[in-house]
Amino acid sequence: MGSDTLVIVPTYNERDNLPQIVGRLMALPVEVDLLVVDDNSPDGTGRVADEFAAQNPRIHVLHRKNKEGLGRAYCAGFVWALEHGFEFVFEMDGDLSHNPADIPQFLEAARDADLVLGSRYSNGIRVINWPLNRLMLSLMAAKYVRVITGMPFTDPTGGYKCFRRKTLEALDLENIKSNGYSFQIEMTHKVWRKGMKVAEVPIIFTDRFQGRSKMSGKIVEEALLMVWRLLAQNGLRRKPRPPT
Secondary structure (H helix, E strand, O other): OOOOEEEEEEEOOOOOOHHHHHHHHHOOOOOOEEEEEEOOOOOOHHHHHHHHHHHOOOEEEEEOOOOOOHHHHHHHHHHHHHHOOOOEEEEOOOOOOOOHHHHHHHHHHHOOOOEEEEEOOOOOOOEEOOOHHHHHHHHHHHHHHHHHHOOOOOOOOOOOEEEEHHHHHOOOHHHOOOOHHHHHHHHHHHHHHOOOOEEEEEOOEEOOOOOOOOOOHHHHHHHHHHHHHHHHHOOOOOOOOOOO
16 A cells, blocks of 8 residues: 555546546655546446556546446445555545545544545536526525525535544444445534534636536435435534434
8 A cells, every 4th residue: 555545536438538637646755546437338438437447556446337426436435445555545526626636634634633625616606618597507506405404514525524533433334325425424523523623625617628527406306305304314404413
């Protein structure tokens, strides 16, 4: 193992983006390992990842037989990270919408936090290449989550995160079934309602220039329903549970 930091990148047809992701991660001023979790991409992303892994001991690949969604891919990656002893575990998109150069500021914040969220909306809006309707949907979703769950975070649906090892160990990963936006909301809510410390750092989000967005009506619907389920799980509380 090359470092105590692992960046998990789930992929499905990201062959064109993967070389850039690898290059930028390996060139960071802090040392990180990369785990590519590939859901049997038809475009050969998994094979490209294997070629990188054969050349660099800090690059790893987890092959999954079927496309089961973002949440399942990340949970498989989290289990792998815990088995291999990593202390800091990142979620990062495989479409270059998240900038690897932000990783050092995440790690700095993680010294005093259990979970660090990358926020597109902290102290302003930092989104590139989104149409206005997509931006408004995202902003309304963030407000919807805050109002119903009580979580005070500016960007609860974002997917650029850093978990401490102890944080992942405190979660029941096998019972997390959600995907897409709802997965991001659920993971943050489970950490927050345990009374663990969640910090936010500002990021610039750049929507994909290559490939197709994986957003769908089903993903949005799942997220709309998930927040009510989380509220119920927290005993209708809009604040963390008191420590036991």
